[in-house]
Amino acid sequence: MRTAPWVLLSAFSLLTGAIASACSSPGASAGVGAIGAGGATGEGGSGGEGGALSDEHGGAAGAESGGALAGEGGESGASTSSEPPSCVPASTSDIPDDDFLDSNCDGIDGDVSHAIFVSPSGSDAADGTLGKPVQTIQHGVELAAAGKQDVYVCMGEYTDNIVVSKDAVSVFGGYDCSDWSRTNARVKVAPASGSALVVRGTAAAVVIDRLELRSADAAKAGESSIGAMIVDSGAVTLSGVTITAGEGAAGKPGAAVKAVTSAAPTGASGDDAGSQCNYIDGGVVPSPACQTLRTGGSRGTVTCPNGDRVRGGVGGTGGNKTYTDIALHTSGESGLPGGKAVNQKAQPGKIAAAGVPASAGFGEATAGGYLPTNIGGEGSIGATGESGGGGGGGDACRYYDNTLADCKTQRWYYSGAVFMGAGGGQGGFGGCGGVGGKGGQGGGASIAVFSWRSKLTIVHSSLTSSAGGKGGAPSAGAAGQPGGAVGSGGSASPTDHSATTPAIEKGQDGANGANGGPGGPGGAGGGGPSIVVFATLYAPTMTATTLSAGPGGPGGVGIEKEDGAPGESNETKLVDVIDDGAAGAGSQ
Numbered sequence: 001m002r003t004a005p006w007v008l009l010s011a012f013s014l015l016t017g018a019i020a021s022a023c024s025s026p027g028a029s030a031g032v033g034a035i036g037a038g039g040a041t042g043e044g045g046s047g048g049e050g051g052a053l054s055d056e057h058g059g060a061a062g063a064e065s066g067g068a069l070a071g072e073g074g075e076s077g078a079s080t081s082s083e084p085p086s087c088v089p090a091s092t093s094d095i096p097d098d099d100f101l102d103s104n105c106d107g108i109d110g111d112v113s114h115a116i117f118v119s120p121s122g123s124d125a126a127d128g129t130l131g132k133p134v135q136t137i138q139h140g141v142e143l144a145a146a147g148k149q150d151v152y153v154c155m156g157e158y159t160d161n162i163v164v165s166k167d168a169v170s171v172f173g174g175y176d177c178s179d180w181s182r183t184n185a186r187v188k189v190a191p192a193s194g195s196a197l198v199v200r201g202t203a204a205a206v207v208i209d210r211l212e213l214r215s216a217d218a219a220k221a222g223e224s225s226i227g228a229m230i231v232d233s234g235a236v237t238l239s240g241v242t243i244t245a246g247e248g249a250a251g252k253p254g255a256a257v258k259a260v261t262s263a264a265p266t267g268a269s270g271d272d273a274g275s276q277c278n279y280i281d282g283g284v285v286p287s288p289a290c291q292t293l294r295t296g297g298s299r300g301t302v303t304c305p306n307g308d309r310v311r312g313g314v315g316g317t318g319g320n321k322t323y324t325d326i327a328l329h330t331s332g333e334s335g336l337p338g339g340k341a342v343n344q345k346a347q348p349g350k351i352a353a354a355g356v357p358a359s360a361g362f363g364e365a366t367a368g369g370y371l372p373t374n375i376g377g378e379g380s381i382g383a384t385g386e387s388g389g390g391g392g393g394g395d396a397c398r399y400y401d402n403t404l405a406d407c408k409t410q411r412w413y414y415s416g417a418v419f420m421g422a423g424g425g426q427g428g429f430g431g432c433g434g435v436g437g438k439g440g441q442g443g444g445a446s447i448a449v450f451s452w453r454s455k456l457t458i459v460h461s462s463l464t465s466s467a468g469g470k471g472g473a474p475s476a477g478a479a480g481q482p483g484g485a486v487g488s489g490g491s492a493s494p495t496d497h498s499a500t501t502p503a504i505e506k507g508q509d510g511a512n513g514a515n516g517g518p519g520g521p522g523g524a525g526g527g528g529p530s531i532v533v534f535a536t537l538y539a540p541t542m543t544a545t546t547l548s549a550g551p552g553g554p555g556g557v558g559i560e561k562e563d564g565a566p567g568e569s570n571e572t573k574l575v576d577v578i579d580d581g582a583a584g585a586g587s588q
């Protein structure tokens with residue numbers, strides 16, 4: 001932003017460098033004493049230029065002035081105060097500008113009394129005045145914020161994360177460390193991590209000028225490298241800067257999932273058979289307890305993580321034989337899930353479907369930066385293994401007249417005698433399906449300028465984004481839970497038999513529960529984007545600015561399914577911008 005006096009002075013633009021030097025001496029001697037004037041104007045080069053200029057400005061006075069300054073520094077200015085000053089103040093204030101004009105004649109382009117000075121050779125214990133620069137830009141920013149000043153930085157390499165927050169502070173580079181003259185050279189700012197520049201919540205004007213801002217490659221999985229973040233700020237200008245974002249980091253792989261290694265429940269055993277519990281020939285009726293039927297094994301249902309209810313098939317009830325009646329055994333039931341015929345082999349669960357890969361190349365932007373939310377889907381849970389069917393009950397039988405043929409159909413001829421076959425064993429429970437694998441996370445972004453709900457102007461700058469991070473690989477699904485073991489059929493003990501025929505039958509064992517199916521693998525994460533200028537709400541105004549985008553990160557490598565989507569590569573990405581009447585983005 002130029003003011004009218006600068007325009008007037010620009011007529012002398014060819015002479016400005018020399019004027020700034022030559023004119024600085026009288027003003028400097030009064031204003032800042034020996035500090036700036038001695039350094040700035042004492043150099044032979046400045047003196048020479050002063051001499052050259054003097055042809056147009058009144059002869060030998062200039063040469064004398066230059067010579068005197070070279071020898072005696074700024075103090076000589078006082079002794080020559082009778083000379084007409086060669087610097088004519090056009091303003092009481094002076095903002096560092098593209099023509100480097102010292103419009104208030106205090107010896108430098110800028111306002112000595114309105115700035116904190118930063119030099120690599122300074123000290124953060126210093127007060128930041130011209131002769132006592134601080135060492136880090138960020139400390140300079142803090143001092144400047146307290147005093148409502150700007151920051152002038154001389155050439156060198158700094159590792160600051162520059163943060164301008166709430167109080168507007170402008171930062172001007174391009175200064176020479178020896179005499180605080182200015183050039184188009186840029187001060188390098190390259191922190192080890194994080195953004196080189198953050199401007200957040202500043203309503204008043206902020207100018208960032210002649211800096212080379214470089215953010216390092218992101219190191220942590222899924223993190224982004226953002227060169228400059230401008231957040232919720234009202235009037236930010238980036239001028240004469242280069243901004244280079246490092247590479248986004250690769251996305252986090254899907255977390256490993258754990259299989260359940262303990263087997264599903266074993267089927268319950270059937271009741272043992274009962275012998276003739278109350279044999280009294282022609283006598284007492286057996287007690288009711290003695291006549292209780294022997295039941296099959298029966299344990300209650302369990303529920304798998306996918307909601308399936310599981311139960312081994314209940315064993316059959318043993319047969320019953322008394323003096324007056326004969327009841328044959330019942331069959332075991334089928335398991336749940338299962339539905340197989342009783343005591344047939346249960347079927348294992350099926351492998352589940354793989355998760356869906358991330359399809360979007362851009363995750364999400366927030367006031368805090370980029371979030372790699374383009375995560376691959378979770379794999380499905382494996383199918384539940386079938387439960388084994390229950391074993392049938394045994395019949396009540398007894399060796400009878402040396403023949404088996406009518407063993408189960410003949411009543412027992414002694415009154416009061418009771419025989420009960422053993423209960424069948426319960427089938428083993430089916431194993432639950434393994435949990436699905438987790439999706440790979442998205443890769444980090446590389447974004448040179450991230451503008452969040454801010455009014456941003458970029459002029460004469462060069463902005464570059466690097467490669468986005470690769471998407472994360474998914475994890476495999478977990479193995480299914482092993483199926484449960486069979487429940488044993490009840491034993492026939494005590495027995496009452498001959499050498500060839502059991503008196504009372506044992507219950508059958510149940511069938512094994514089958515293993516659960518493995519979970520499906522997760523989906524691959526999407527690649528991180530490479531975007532030079534991202535902006536939301538307001539499109540930045542860009543003039544004479546070059547944009548160079550790196551490649552989007554490749555998607556993560558999928559298991560079974562396809563890879564994740566690659567990250568996008570764009571010079572500009574404008575999200576939800578409104579038309580506020582300002583000129584559109586230069587690259588649109």
Ligand SMILES: [Ca+2]
Pocket residue numbers: 094095096097100101102103109110
């Ligand atoms: Ca100026």
Ligand SMILES: [Ca+2]
Pocket residue numbers: 094101102103104105106107108109110111112
């Ligand atoms: Ca000045």
